[in-house]
Amino acid sequence: GAGVSQSPSNKVTEKGKDVELRCDPISGHTALYWYRQRLGQGLEFLIYFQGNSAPDKSGLPSDRFSAERTGESVSTLTIQRTQQEDSAVYLCASSPNLWLGGTSYGYTFGSGTRLTVV
Amino acid sequence: AQSVTQLDSQVPVFEEAPVELRCNYSSSVSVYLFWYVQYPNQGLQLLLKYLSGSTLVKGINGFEAEFNKSQTSFHLRKPSVHISDTAEYFCAVSESRGGSNYKLTFGKGTLLTVNP
Secondary structure: OOOOEEEOOEEEEOOOOOEEEEEEOOOOOOEEEEEEEOOOOOEEEEEEEEOOOOOEOOOOOOOOEEEEEOOOOOEEEEEOOOOHHHOEEEEEEEEOOHHHOHHHHOOEEOOOEEEEEO | OOEEEOOOOEEEEEOOOOEEEOOEEEOOOOEEEEEEEEOOOOOEEEEEEEOOOOOEEEOHHHOEEEEEOOOOEEEEEEOOOOHHHOEEEEEEEEEOOOOOOOOOEEOOOEEEEEEO
16 A cells, blocks of 8 residues: 555553554565554554564563564554553554665654553 | 653744754664654654764755764754644664664654744
């Protein structure tokens, strides 16, 4: 697609429920990232996928968080048993093949999913 | 590991005035540096980046930034701002090589408010 697409744009859920967030990267972008943006905070790295390599999950805050990506396509971020502290904007970004130059390409971000846990 | 400090959480200015948004970073290795802008309810958009070479980098919308290695700074400037520049600005850093050169570390952001 022309840009990084995220859905839903807004999600309100009750504490304790599971939620699934979706990211559709730019076609041909092999690298995909999830970041979390809490109110008044910077962006917090969650997870990174690069093609078929093992993902870097070092930023996932707890085992309630998981993410999947099949090949170079759509990714889903799942949060189980949501807590109020999970309320944030979840941003997805994609980038061309990083083996060609690391972050020198920069990232292209989606518009985010605003998650509110009540 | 890298870190980024944006010294001002909010910067109010009048239209057509100059502005400087400050960013300092910490890293034990050579770095790439970025500025992103986030308009309300939108994702982040790349303004400019420093990879190597000339320390003065020009970006979109008339913004520029200067890399100062000795002061570990990458301040963003614009000589004359417009109302439409009102947004949140994020400074980010990554390793330029090595095993973690895919990961961007962001500052907490500076909210630029341009008043008429």
